[in-house]
Amino acid sequence: MxxxxxxxxxxxxxxxxxxxxxxxxxxxxxxxxxxxxxxxxxxxxxxxxxxxxxxxxxxxxxxxxxxxxxxxxxxxxxxxxxxxxxxxxxxxxxxxxxxxxxxxxxxxxxxxxxxxxxxxxxxxxxxxxxxxxxxxxxxxxxxxxxxxxxxxxxxxxxxxxxxxxxxxxxxxxxxxxxxxxxxxxxxxxxxxxxxxxxxxxxxxxxxxxxxxxxxxxxxxxxxxxxxxxxxxxxxxxxxxxxxxxxxxxxHTQSFGAGATDSSRLVLSAATSGALRRVITGAVDDLPRGLWCYRLDEERSILGGAINDVGRAMTWLENTFQLPEPEVVIDYLNGDPHTDTPLVLPWFTGERSTGWIGDARAVLSGVSAATTPLELYRGTVEGIALAYQRMLTELLLVEGRPAEIVGTGRVTLDHPGLLQMIADATGAPVTPVTIKRSTLHGTALHALDVLAPHVERADVTRAETLRPHPERRGYYRRRVERFRVLYDKVYAR
CATH class of the missing domain: 3.30.420.40 (ATPase, nucleotide binding domain)
Structure with missing residues (x-):
């Protein structure tokens, strides 16, 4: 249907x-x-x-x-x-x-x-x-x-x-x-x-x-x-x-992906990205790395954001001579490589978790032998690790949700990103496959007032992406290298 x-x-x-x-x-x-x-x-x-x-x-x-x-x-x-x-x-x-x-x-x-x-x-x-x-x-x-x-x-x-x-x-x-x-x-x-x-x-x-x-x-x-x-x-x-x-x-993208309470955490990936969780009331003691916005009289949304997701990928596609899209997809879905450059993916500034607005992207470990495809993968890994940092703080506040769903243009156009996030975080992610989830959520926002008793249609989903256990060691080391590089470059 x-x-x-x-x-x-x-x-x-x-x-x-x-x-x-x-x-x-x-x-x-x-x-x-x-x-x-x-x-x-x-x-x-x-x-x-x-x-x-x-x-x-x-x-x-x-x-x-x-x-x-x-x-x-x-x-x-x-x-x-x-x-x-x-x-x-x-x-x-x-x-x-x-x-x-x-x-x-x-x-x-x-x-x-x-x-x-x-x-x-x-x-x-x-x-x-x-x-x-x-x-x-x-x-x-x-x-x-x-x-x-x-x-x-x-x-x-x-x-x-x-x-x-x-x-x-x-x-x-x-x-x-x-x-x-x-x-x-x-x-x-x-x-x-x-x-x-x-x-x-x-x-x-x-x-x-x-x-x-x-x-x-x-x-x-x-x-x-x-x-x-x-x-x-x-x-x-x-x-x-x-x-x-x-x-x-x-606000509306979270609703559009089916998240209206704290049981579901929404991972958004479009031009920018975010991790969001709708909660009742407001967090009393908000961690430094997260934000908490009010939605209405009763609910708030807790989470973190990254400026550059689709924007970073567009920059890569416009700047480097990449292979055919099928080759890029296969490479992202493949096993990680230790010689992949480490990338801090903030092309227009960092929001969560460090809030360094004038931060700029850093590409580390680039040699004369590094290929455009390896730079592409390194940047996508950097984006995945930025989500991992946000998820770590979110879980400290509200605990593990029943599920994490992924939505936004980039999750549909670049499916390898969600698998990489699942591998980096150790958490399964289920893609929401409807297009225009934000527009859908804007309609639901009005329908909550206009037609509160009408049953809403369930959004369509793809198969859940589960972490590959054999990649966990690589990403644990990657998380630590990311932290060390971040601290050295952006120390204030």
């Missing part, structure tokens, strides 16, 4: 889901079981604007136009009422807006690392351990406190002119429906939300010079927005739809 439905067989109510990722904007129609409706889907490609100084930005109006185009396509394919519209975007974005609700800055993405000096300042100024217990985050270039300080110091005019500071999703809703709010997880992923009260952390906002009134109100999933304009004139099928405040893609 395919994971989809036709409009004639769809179970109401219908939801229009939208996802803004690092590589594109997607839209799709889903029924109450969480099944995508055939014939109502659109993807528009885009990319970050990057530079060697750490720049990573996007144009907020371009993305808003993409979202509008996805809504227009999906809402006009069928003459059927749509009960809700939900949006997720990549986390920790920021755009400054003037009094006319126009963007006066680029959208800064989580990968923009130019505020590394401000991270150092905040670490020296704040009690970082105490702040992490409030907000669930360390100080890092992917979060907003150092970015605000960087803007204040380097773009004082724009910083002073901005009437509001919004995430990319909040900006899109302001332009499209005339009102906005920060979904709980969007606010949490900024590093400025008090995770215990679900309100903006006022002492931290004061430290970075941003009045609370310049930030959006925080809205739980149970608090949908009311459009300030007549939506029915443009999209009749959305005349009575609920519009949900934008949420983080990490």
């Amino acid at each position: 395919s994971f989809s439905t036709t409009i004639d067989e769809a179970v109401g109510p219908l939801v229009l889901a939208l996802d803004v990722g690092s590589t594109g904007t997607r839209g799709g129609l889903y029924d109450a079981r969480g099944l995508p409706v055939k014939g109502a889907r659109l993807k528009i490609l885009h990319s970050f604007t990057t530079a060697g100084d750490g720049t990573s930005t996007m144009d907020a109006d371009q993305v808003t136009d993409e979202i509008r185009a996805c809504i227009d396509h999906c809402a006009t394919q069928f003459d059927a009422p749509i009960a809700g519209v939900a949006l997720d975007t990549f986390a920790a974005s920021l755009v400054g807006v003037d009094a006319e609700h126009r963007a006066i800055t680029p959208t800064f993405t989580y990968a923009d690392s130019r505020c590394a000096p401000q991270v150092s300042y905040l670490r020296a100024t704040l009690d970082e351990d105490e702040t992490q217990q409030h907000t669930g985050t360390r100080q890092h270039t992917s979060y907003l406190p150092p970015r605000f300080l960087w803007l204040k110091e380097n773009h004082a005019d724009a910083f002073g002119r901005a009437r509001r500071w919004l995430s990319l999703g909040e900006y899109a809703w302001l332009r499209i429906i005339g009102t906005t709010a920060a979904g709980t997880s969007t606010a949490a992923w900024t590093g400025m939300l008090n995770r215990h009260t679900c309100t903006w952390d006022e002492p931290l906002a004061a430290t970075v010079g941003v009045p609370i009134e310049k930030l959006s109100p925080v809205a739980h999933p149970s608090q949908p927005l009311r459009p300030a304009i007549d939506i029915a004139q443009t999209w009749p099928t959305l005349a009575d739809a609920m519009w949900f405040a934008p949420v983080s893609d990490g």
